[in-house]
Amino acid sequence: MxxxxxxxxxxxxxxxxxxxxxxxxxxxxxxxxxxxxxxxxxxxxxxxxxxxxxxxxxxxxxxxxxxxxxxxxxxxxxxxxxxxxxxxxxxxxxxxxxxxxxxxxxxxxxxxxxxxxxxxxxxxxxxxxxxxxxxxxxxxxxxxxxxxxxxxxxxxxxxxxxxxxxxxxxxxxxxxxxxxxxxxxxxxxxxxxxxxTPEERLAAAEARAEDLAARNRLARELHDSVGHALSAVTLQASAARRVLDTDPRFVREALVAIEETTRRTVGELDAVLSVLRDAEASPTAPAPTLATDLDGLLHRTRAGGTRLTATVECDAGSLSPPVSREAYRIVQEGLSNALKHAGGQVAVAVRIEATGEHLEITLENPLHHDTAPRSDTAPRSDTSPRSDTSPRSDTSPRSGGGHGLRGIADRARLLGGTAEAGPVESTWRLHVRLPLEAPA
Known part of the structure; x- marks a missing residue:
């Protein structure tokens, strides 16, 4: 009742x-x-x-x-x-x-x-x-x-x-x-x-997909720029602390590199946050590319004591903006991954070359078998991620897994390229292949 x-x-x-x-x-x-x-x-x-x-x-x-x-x-x-x-x-x-x-x-x-x-x-x-x-x-x-x-x-x-x-x-x-x-x-x-109506549902789904894509893109930008900066600054500060009393010149160079890294990262962070605050806003600072900041990226990485060799066999200025921008982020994240998991004193080799209609990016660093395996997720291809087994040294600036290699695979896939990462004999190898012309 x-x-x-x-x-x-x-x-x-x-x-x-x-x-x-x-x-x-x-x-x-x-x-x-x-x-x-x-x-x-x-x-x-x-x-x-x-x-x-x-x-x-x-x-x-x-x-x-x-x-x-x-x-x-x-x-x-x-x-x-x-x-x-x-x-x-x-x-x-x-x-x-x-x-x-x-x-x-x-x-x-x-x-x-x-x-x-x-x-x-x-x-x-x-x-x-x-x-x-x-x-x-x-x-x-x-x-x-x-x-x-x-x-x-x-x-x-x-x-x-x-x-x-x-x-x-x-x-x-x-x-x-x-x-x-x-x-x-x-x-x-x-x-x-x-x-x-079905048309309105489709439009709403497309709007949600665009919003998620924009959020993922901003998340990748924040991860790559801020994550690399923190790893580099930590290693630079650590290296400067160890030689503070014996090599003042190196300490000054490390402090200058820390200043440049933090200033550039704060600018990139402000640009991303401005987009988050206003969906219609454009970034206040242009995103770095191979043509504009590859030398600076390599210099800041070396300032932490990293033995870095770089071979560039392509005209970075002739690359299309999307390819140049994503290639820069891939190199940045590859270096950050090597510093994070292998330590600041590791020797890293970077090779960027144009072969036919593709841009080949390769980063290699030696494995140390007496260290713990890394826990990042390493995709073997652009669609098949697997667990990373590369060792990580005791001097790693931070522990725990991340999303850097997955982000590299996402960037490569969005441009129509491929990404492979994993141990090759006694070397950890990251190889990315991008088309020279970005797809529409």
Whole structure:
């Protein structure tokens, strides 16, 4: 019984009842317009004196409501009211104006259904409670039986008079049941009529995919720039500390390298954060490329004591901007990976060369078999990541796994290239192959 009472008079039922009454209120102007058509057509000036004429005016007004519902703001307003009063999950409803004939047609159907059911329930809500109150009070007030209320003569009988209060209560319950059923019907049809169209779902999915792609790109930029800077600065500071009393010149060079690294990284960080704050903002500083900062990257890496040899057999200035930018990040992350896992005193060989229609990037550093295996994820190809087994020395600036090699594989794949990383005999080898011309 409590469930039935909640169905009729619960919070959700009451809110839906209010929603229906609002629909009846919205229907009134259209009913008045219907009177202007029905009255002259039937030769009557007092439509509200006749229930058939009222229903005829209502029937004429509903098509007029359907015509006016094609305005852009109709669907957003209906959706807002449905979310507030009908208890429908907001994710199942569309946002924004209806676009396209199908969406406008469903909006018109919803608006007409809302006003139609709302007009009926609102009319019943105005007429039924007074009638039910008279029936309930009829046995106790003889004046009501003697008044000219147009009551049926059967109510003068004793048995009918005794059943009048029961009929009055039953009438109120029937009104509540009609309102609850009508509210549930509207809630059931709301997602179908006010929900997003397949085109809108596709557009929303594309927008989410673009947002995720942008977030992943920014995450890679932050990881590569900030991660490399922290690894390099840590090694530079460590090397300077060890020779602080014996090699002041090296210490000065390490401090200059730390200053340059942090200043450049702060600039890159500000650029990325500006994009995060404003999706439409453009980076305030250009991203580094092979042509603009390869020499600086190698110099800052050597400043930490790393024995770095570099062979560049390509014209970095002739590379397309996307390839030059991603190649720089790949070299940066490869160096950061070597410093992180093999230590600052490791010998690293970098080779960048153009072969045919591809740019080949190779980074190698020796393995030390007396050290722990690295825990980064090393993709063997652009689509097949596997666990990395390269050793890591005790001088590693930080422990734990990362996402650098996976990010390298992602960068290569987005350009249509490949990336392979893993131990080759006694050497850890990272080899990336990129097309010289970035795909569209």
């Amino acid at each position: 409590s469930g039935f009472a909640r169905f009729l008079f619960g919070r959700r039922a009451r809110r839906r009842w209010i929603h229906l009454i609002l629909g009846g209120a919205l229907a009134m102007p259209y009913v008045f317009l219907g009177e202007l058509v029905v009255g002259p057509a039937l030769g009557s000036r007092y439509e509200f004196n006749s229930l058939p004429l009222q229903l005829a005016s209502f029937a004429v007004g509903l098509p007029l409501a359907a015509l006016t519902s094609v305005f852009p703001l109709t669907r957003p307003m209906c959706v807002a009211v449905v979310r507030a009063l009908c208890g429908v999950d907001g994710e199942r409803l569309a946002d924004g104006p209806a676009r396209g004939g199908g969406a406008r047609g469903r909006t018109a159907a919803w608006f007409t259904l809302h006003l139609g059911l709302g007009g009926v329930v609102a009319g019943m809500s105005l007429a039924v409670p007074p009638f039910a109150a008279v029936l309930i009070a009829l046995p106790a007030f003889a004046a009501l039986r003697d008044s000219r209320l147009g009551l049926p003569e059967v109510l003068d009988r004793t048995w009918a008079l005794a059943l009048a209060p029961v009929a009055g209560v039953a009438t109120l319950v029937a009104l509540a049941a009609c309102a609850a059923l009508a509210g549930r019907l509207l809630a059931h049809w709301a997602p179908a009529l006010l929900g997003p």
